Amino acid sequence: MFDKILFGVGAASGLYLVRNLYTMLMVLPDEAAQGMIYRIMFFHIPSWWTCFICFFIAGAASGYSIAKKNFRADSLAVAATEVGLAFTFVGLATGMIWAKIIWGIWWTWDARLTWAFITALTYAAYLMMRNMIPDPNERMRVSGALNVFSFASVVICYKAIDWWRTQHPGAVMSFRTGGGNIDPAMEGMTYQNLFAFLMLCLVLVTVRLRQEESLRTLEGMRRLAFTRQRIAVLG
Amino acid sequence: MLRMSWTIFLKDVRMEFRGKEALNASLAFALVVLILFSFAFDPTSEQIREITGGLLWILFAFSGVLLVNRSFVREQSNDCLDVLLVSKVPASSLLLGKTMANLVFILLVEAVCLPVFSVLYNISMFQLPLWLLGVCLLASWAIAILGTAFAAMTVNLRLRELMLPVMLYPMIIPALAAAMYLTNNIAAGKVPVGDDLIWVRLLVGFNVIFTTLSLGLIDTILVD
Numbered sequence: 001m002f003d004k005i006l007f008g009v010g011a012a013s014g015l016y017l018v019r020n021l022y023t024m025l026m027v028l029p030d031e032a033a034q035g036m037i038y039r040i041m042f043f044h045i046p047s048w049w050t051c052f053i054c055f056f057i058a059g060a061a062s063g064y065s066i067a068k069k070n071f072r073a074d075s076l077a078v079a080a081t082e083v084g085l086a087f088t089f090v091g092l093a094t095g096m097i098w099a100k101i102i103w104g105i106w107w108t109w110d111a112r113l114t115w116a117f118i119t120a121l122t123y124a125a126y127l128m129m130r131n132m133i134p135d136p137n138e139r140m141r142v143s144g145a146l147n148v149f150s151f152a153s154v155v156i157c158y159k160a161i162d163w164w165r166t167q168h169p170g171a172v173m174s175f176r177t178g179g180g181n182i183d184p185a186m187e188g189m190t191y192q193n194l195f196a197f198l199m200l201c202l203v204l205v206t207v208r209l210r211q212e213e214s215l216r217t218l219e220g221m222r223r224l225a226f227t228r229q230r231i232a233v234l235g
Numbered sequence: 236m237l238r239m240s241w242t243i244f245l246k247d248v249r250m251e252f253r254g255k256e257a258l259n260a261s262l263a264f265a266l267v268v269l270i271l272f273s274f275a276f277d278p279t280s281e282q283i284r285e286i287t288g289g290l291l292w293i294l295f296a297f298s299g300v301l302l303v304n305r306s307f308v309r310e311q312s313n314d315c316l317d318v319l320l321v322s323k324v325p326a327s328s329l330l331l332g333k334t335m336a337n338l339v340f341i342l343l344v345e346a347v348c349l350p351v352f353s354v355l356y357n358i359s360m361f362q363l364p365l366w367l368l369g370v371c372l373l374a375s376w377a378i379a380i381l382g383t384a385f386a387a388m389t390v391n392l393r394l395r396e397l398m399l400p401v402m403l404y405p406m407i408i409p410a411l412a413a414a415m416y417l418t419n420n421i422a423a424g425k426v427p428v429g430d431d432l433i434w435v436r437l438l439v440g441f442n443v444i445f446t447t448l449s450l451g452l453i454d455t456i457l458v459d
Contacts, residue, residue, distance in 0.1 A: 066455045114408075121405040129402065132392045142388045145452045149406065152444065156409070 013199035044094040046194035047087045054084025059151035066144040074140040079208035112168035115157035122150040243332025257305035265298040288418030302340045303382030307390040330453045337379040362424040373438045374414035384449035413438045
């Protein structure tokens with residue numbers, strides 16, 4: 001039953017994305033200053049928000065896992081981080097395509113872009129680090145602490161456009177500027193795509209979480225079998 | 236707690252000065268890289284003034300990692316780390332003591348490299364000695380505290396020499412960027428004023444945030 005719901009949510013998010021694509025390509029007009037390329041923002045902005053939400057969940061789950069020694073929370077942290085990192089790369093790629101067309105360059109080293117890159121690097125380091133620690137207890141402690149550290153770069157990345165004068169455009173959404181910087185139809189479209197992304201993200205995180213849980217069970221069984229074998233040999 | 240940190244600090248400093256392996260290696264590495272710089276660009280050009288800070292702090296970050304990497308590895312022989320952890324020294328004191336020791340080592344490397352750099356590339360680094368000292372202290376503390384905390388995370392890994400820089404460098408970019416900018420100004424003889432002071436604030440803020448975070452999390456990292 002749970003599988004069917006999961007599959008349903010995944011299919012719904014796919015359909016929703018297709019429907020959004022139709023609206024943004026056929027219904028919404030070109031933007032006055034940027035022309036048609038502005039549509040990539042409907043993917044760029046939601047993918048960054050999705051990844052920030054993922055990293056927030058990962059940070060909170062890591063904090064909980066090291067405070068309460070909870071392995072499920074640790075699995076959730078790794079699942080959310082992996083999915084979040086995928087959305088980070090979507091955000092980076094769409095941003096770079098947009099920059100090439102609007103600015104004429106793929107990349108510039110302003111505070112926002114630099115921090116986005118740093119964020120991707122720190123979470124990639126987290127995933128690398130996990131693979132190197134065989135002991136599950138130590139893995140949870142050490143990588144959990146690292147995940148909490150990494151969240152600092154997410155906060156800086158989010159606030160970078162307020163703290164520094166960046167080439168990256170400033171805030172446009174109404175909840176940060178108080179309105180007037182974006183057409184309501186376009187803003188609505190951004191939120192709709194965010195919703196579709198979040199549905200997709202939910203499905204991916206859940207699938208990844210179950211994989212991680214099975215992996216942990218397998219690891220435990222292997223350990224048990226190994227111990228029994230040793231006892232049999234010694235005894 | 237501070238007294239215990241002081242004891243750990245003295246122990247680490249004494250151990251390092253008896254063996255001098257990390258310090259010597261790091262110094263030798265720093266000097267070799269200083270000489271390598273002269274092949275990367277024209278050492279007599281004026282251009283080098285503009286990249287002084289960048290060169291120096293990349294160098295200090297690299298040699299600093301060599302130093303902080305040793306601080307927990309040193310305790311692995313005879314299971315000294317386990318003994319330290321079951322003793323009544325709290326993990327945060329251990330981290331603080333080790334960080335202070337690492338700070339001293341990094342400052343020593345800087346004390347050797349800065350005059351050598353001044354002489355080799357004809358840039359007087361010591362026009363504003365107090366500012367230089369301040370920036371060195373703050374940025375070296377940033378490398379030391381985060382480096383030591385991450386060294387505690389990676390101490391049991393097989394690939395720790397590789398993993399420590401991979402984790403550490405992205406994290407300390409803000410501190411390094413601030414130190415690079417301020418060092419550039421200091422090398423040009425300009426006292427940081429007005430807008431430049433934001434970099435000093437960034438350095439101080441970075442140190443406060445990550446020192447608190449490291450001291451808070453070290454119990455989780457080291458002790459189960």
